[in-house]
Amino acid sequence: GAGVSQSPSNKVTEKGKDVELRCDPISGHTALYWYRQSLGQGLEFLIYFQGNSAPDKSGLPSDRFSAERTGGSVSTLTIQRTQQEDSAVYLCASSLQTGVSYGYTFGSGTRLTVV
């Protein structure tokens, strides 16, 4: 596609429920990144994929968070048993390849509110 697409754009969920956030990167981009941004705060890096592989999951805040990517394209970030502190905007970015010589294209994010 022309840009990085994220869905849903907004999600309100009850505490304790599971949520899935979807990211559809730019076609042909092998690298995909997940960040989150709490209200008024900076971006917190969560995880990256090179193809379908996520070499380092240490940035995920807790074991309630998981992410996968299939077919080298769409990625899903899953949060189990959501807590109020999970409320944030979750941003996805893609780039041609991993490595710092390539720029990132970000999606518009999913605003998650846990009530």
Next chain:
Amino acid sequence: DAKTTQPNSMESNEEEPVHLPCNHSTISGTDYIHWYRQLPSQGPEYVIHGLTSNVNNRMASLAIAEDRKSSTLILHRATLRDAAVYYCIKGSGGGADGLTFGKGTHLIIQP
């Protein structure tokens, strides 16, 4: 790990050039300098990035000091739509991890 240093905020007038400074004194030979901006209620937007030489694109210019320990993002003619938080990021050449965003510079444009 404070990788870059930027002023918290800057103010400029519409239709004038803007020079946004960034210090990255610990930069190594393979580290790239990236700039992104984030408008209110939007995801970050790529502006420009470079390694050693100055870079120009339709959005801005990036001037990199000869010793590479600092750089300046130049918006040639600011508009009200350029009001945003501008992030200067030192991307470590040795790794594939995501770029680390700091607090950035909040650019205010006065009409």
